[in-house]
Amino acid sequence: MxxxxxxxxxxxxxxxxxxxxxxxxxxxxxxxxxxxxxxxxxLHTLEIDGAAVDVGAEAIHLGAPHVAALVRELGLAERVVGAARGASVMGTRKGLRPLPAGVGPTGPTKIWPVLKSGILTPRGLLRAGLEPLMARRRVPEDVTVGSFTQGRFGKEVTDTFVDPLLGNLHGGDVHRLSLQATAPQLVADASNGTSMLLKNLHLPAPLARVAARVRRTPSPTPPRTATQGASALPMFATWPGGxxxxxxxxxxxxxxxxxxxxxxxxxxxxxxxxxxxxxxxxxxxxxxxxxxxxxxxxxxxxxxxxxxxxxxxxPMASVATVVLGYEPAAATANPTLRDHNGILLPSNLVRTFKAATNLSRKWPGLGARHHLMRASVGRFGSSLAEELTDEQMTRRVADEISDLTGLAARPELAQVHRWPASMPQxxxxxxxxxxxxxxxxxxxxxxxxxxxxxxxxxxxxxxxxxxxxxxxxxxxxxxxx
Ligand SMILES: Cc1cc2nc3c(=O)[nH]c(=O)nc-3n(C[C@H](O)[C@H](O)[C@H](O)COP(=O)(O)OP(=O)(O)OC[C@H]3O[C@@H](n4cnc5c(N)ncnc54)[C@H](O)[C@@H]3O)c2cc1C
Known part of the structure; x- marks a missing residue:
């Protein structure tokens, strides 16, 4: 051999x-x-305030079968810690609002929760509701995610949901990111003209079959979960040691x-x-x-x-993460920090941080002495993650969290970690x-x-x-x- x-x-x-x-x-x-x-x-875990805190990637998506299989193979399945239930809040011009159910990184899959949320203007809602009609325009070539979602749902949905969700994941601009490379799950819908809203309408089975025949699309299948074929694993997870x-x-x-x-x-x-x-x-x-x-x-x-x-x-985007520690009683008295796992901000709100994870709520058993929040700063085209000093970044992020959530307490600890040229666009x-x-x-x-x-x-x-x-x-x- x-x-x-x-x-x-x-x-x-x-x-x-x-x-x-x-x-x-x-x-x-x-x-x-x-x-x-x-x-x-x-992936970089540090000991901060007596807890294992991730300052790079922060959650693993175990809904992907190949990831769940690897975790099982490594003998790590028994130890996973799932994220606590609780939607994130989104920054809107009217203040923070819970992310409506069914809204994913590429836009809404259900219109009713978006309607009820009051986040979109009547005009934006009307335009989003036209998605089944817009779906008839097929997109055979690779385009940007932003132009695809804008064509389907309109500008308001793209600015309000797709930018803070998918754009933030990539530290980028949705009007520059490739649909094929960053949202491959939408490529089939784009090229065969399937409506994303109708596809996710959960009709009773006989009606679904009729609707599918009318639309000439496959009947909706129930979403796969990480539980199929083996013991249950949470969708988003970490481990006690990060x-x-x-x-x-x-x-x-x-x-x-x-x-x-x-x-x-x-x-x-x-x-x-x-x-x-x-x-x-x-x-x-x-x-x-x-x-x-x-x-x-x-x-x-x-x-x-x-x-x-x-x-x-x-091109690569540079980002930074800022971990802030608050006095626990003050933090948990604040409704946003008590009830929500994170804050997502669209770029048109123009803040220093673009997303924040409410670590102490999201990860039960984190074990930090303070209530920890983790904010992400920087995106493609912005030099904030490189130019601000640690002190400037910390102060700005803390001010913005207070301003958005009404939290009066100031952080008692802060730690900045930089990721220069880390996120591929x-x-x-x-x-x-x-x-x-x-x-x-x-x-x-x-x-x-x-x-x-x-x-x-x-x-x-x-x-x-x-x-x-x-x-x-x-x-x-x-x-x-
Ligand atoms: C702040 C942040 C938050 C994130 N959050 C999440 C999240 O919550 N969930 C998620 O799924 N993903 C998240 N990601 C993305 C995810 O972490 C990365 O996409 C993934 O870890 C990249 O892995 P990689 O092996 O491609 O590259 P890297 O992790 O960059 O590994 C490349 C390695 O190559 C080494 N290297 C470079 N040059 C040389 C050389 N010349 N010789 C030898 N070694 C070299 C580097 O030191 C590095 O260790 C996040 C990323 C960042 C930066």
Missing amino acids: TVCRVVVVGAGVSGLVAARELTKHPELEVICLEGSDRVGGQ LQELTAALAAEVDVRTDARVTGLEREGQGWRVLVEGQEPLLADHVLLTAPGAASAELLREHCPQAAALYDHV LQPGHKDRVEAARDALATVGGITIAGCSVDGLGIGSTVKSGQQAAREIITTCKDKD
Whole structure:
């Protein structure tokens, strides 16, 4: 049996998942190199105020079957902590309002709760209600999420719901983000003209069948839950030790070396010489690049300019998270902090923070001495996350929370964590550019790309990206054998 040596660059979720999958194969020798002094990348748990607090990604979506399966495989299912029930509130011109039921990152799926919420103007509501008619205009090509939802529901829905939900998730502008790459679940509806509102009308079964025949769309199926096929898992979760429990469990099964920044790749026969800052180079038959943005672009530029160009087309947003600790009694006396898991703000309200998680309410058993809130600052096109000092950011966020919620208490602790150039902005045409980059890399040989800049951000997308990359490498190494 010939041993195929694989070097994985980056120990974020995508790199660790790929390295772990590869390590299961005895014919592969796998080393994961991480440039920083810790594993996890954008998953980073710190001890703050006696609690495990995530200052990067904060919740894992276990509704995705491949993520739930991984969590079970790692033996972490028994330990998950689900998010407490309780809708977030949204910033509107009339103040904070609970997010209506059925409103997701890409707009409303039910019109009645939106109607009752009073958030939209009568004109905005009327326009949103025209969605079944607007659905007849099919969208065959990739467009921005914003132009798609605006075409379907109108500008008000896009500004009020899609911008603070999907835009905030990506730290970006919905009028620049690709529908195919950031809302793939809508692509079929866009190209076959299915109404998102009618699709989610839960009619009695016989009526649904008639309606589906009239609309020529499949009958609505009940939403999948994380409970199917196994014991129940909450949709959104973490662990008592934070999301670091996930990355630690992955890393425990992998030969991972920290403080090992890869600075270059050189051809060595059919394989690669991997240059590592301040260390001896490593020889590899196959290299997997998972670092986002410029780091991977620079490693690829000389050998595969077309793949480097993929990363050049993905601008990165810089964001920061601000953890604030309030005196518990004062915080829980405030109705917003007592009853809601978070605050979402549309960009047209122009505040320093764009979203805040009410950590102490959302995660039962967090165990902090104070009542902790966590706000996110910065988005693509804004330099706030880089320019404000810690003190300025903390003061502004605390002022805004007080102003929006009426909380009189001032935070007694504050901690800022910055994520420069961390959130990839996948623009229309991204999927085609990924395909072209992968085709070009196939002709070079021995390099695979994965991670959030390629396959989209979020733990679910990066798990899938790492798994797919591992499968591709296993096939390539077997073919060489
Ligand atoms: C503030 C914030 C909040 C978020 N919240 C959520 C959330 O709640 N839920 C969710 O699902 N997702 C969330 N995300 C997104 C999610 O965390 C990321 O999409 C995902 O973790 C990215 O994983 P990755 O492996 O692609 O990249 P990364 O995590 O960036 O990992 C890449 C690794 O490569 C290393 N590296 C870079 N260059 C080199 C080099 N030259 N040599 C060696 N190593 C190198 C880096 O140090 C890093 O460790 C959030 C992201 C941020 C920033």
